[in-house]
Amino acid sequence: MSTVTGELTVASDRKHLLALADHLRRREGVMVRVFDASGNLVLDASDDTEPCADEHECKEFLEETCASCKEKDSACCRTCPKGRGVRVLPIKRSSVYFGSLVACSTKDNQELSDRSTGAVLDAMLDILAEKSSKEHEIDSLATELALRYEEIGILYEIDEKIPLRSYTSHVVEYVAEKAFSVINCSCLAWIANGSSVSSIGGGDCQIFWSPNESASPSTMLRLEAKQLAWALHDRCIKSGDVAAVASLDHDPELSVFASELNSALCLPLQVESDFYGSLVAFKARGDQFTSYELKLMKALARKSAFVMRDSRLYEDLDSLFFNLIKLLVNTIENKDEYTKGHSQRVRTFTVRLGELMGLGKDDTETLNLSGLLHDIGKQGIPDAVLKKEGKLTEEERALINTHPIRGVNLIKHIKQFEKCLPHIRHHHERIDGNGYPDGLKGEQIPLGARIIAVADTYDALTSDRCYRPRFTSHKAFDIIEEVRGTQLDADIAKLLLDNREEFARYSQSALASPLGTDRTRII
């Protein structure tokens, strides 16, 4: 049975076809009609002077005969209720069905003569099939070209717009956004490899819902998507290949979870033997994925896997770099019981203040390093001065005051620290201009340096020093209130005071465990 239909082309050959039909009517008493694949009459060469007695009955008979001819994929010879001979020929080429050519006798109770009409009908059939087939081929090529063009455009965009150096979370968000723009699906799930199915309700399975859905998904639908995503992810791991399910209802393993979702595609995020997780797309009831959508999703998953691999490498390098810096700073600070953990705490306070100020990820990352490195210049200043319990002489004070510039000189050749240099140089400047090394005032002092100054002062006040014991948090906050606007930036200091409970809580727990943990959040 032919299932592919095409558009019947009649217009350009109408004159020629009508001439052949006219020949048949006059010479053989045969009238010809042409119906398209949907059953519409597109060419009528019947003789109006000899119509069938019952047009409705005739129409029903022809519709049924054409449908039968299409179903059988062959010519049919019938006799209509009036006893007229009828011949129906399917118009088709290369398994594409375009319609039917119907020839019938103009006289009641009269058979059609194959011998006399066959050659002309075959000629008409050839004209119709040939022209329609060519038009269909051109249309198909045009459609295919348009699809290819769109596909290339989308693949190019995927390739170009996923940033090469992205954090994993950014990649996930971008891929979800891109997937919704190229395919029509209800929701997407992203499962990171190494996750456990026990983390349903949390963990590393992120579900994204189509922005085209007006209503927010119900709790049941969320659970359904998550359960199906985990099951498909497991299937992908076992097979190492795409899992495509046209009907979840008919899948023996998945039907138990399926209710509102109809079909699914699960694509492994894989580069060679490294498996980073799965991307799962779902369609709702009545909808299925096309082969075109499968192709796009495969391309998206392939690109995502490469970016994911690069992101993991960058994150590993970042982590290695940061841990080496931390090791260096800890090694220097651990020589002095009083300053042990100081830079780590200042770093944490600095980052938190940056977050509270709404700074972006890049600025916060810079603050993270600057906070940790702010006192690196104390390396090289004799312990006898740094650890002196009594009052410092003028020379000793001047020597200590060189540590911001010493710090800059120590690390200025390392590209990754470039943005930290102004923070390190100016973290002892004062808002009133009485600080060092440059006596900058107010907003002349870089923002990062003003933030570090607040964090540094708070930690200095709440930790023991060789020359005095620590102040209580309460007292430390009072002092910070006093120096707001003179020593410290008024707004940044206020931010710390407004969040005093959070800072005091972290300060106490960090002092109890001076080395702390990496990237510990205050909250």
Ligand SMILES: [Fe+2]
């Ligand atoms: Fe300092």
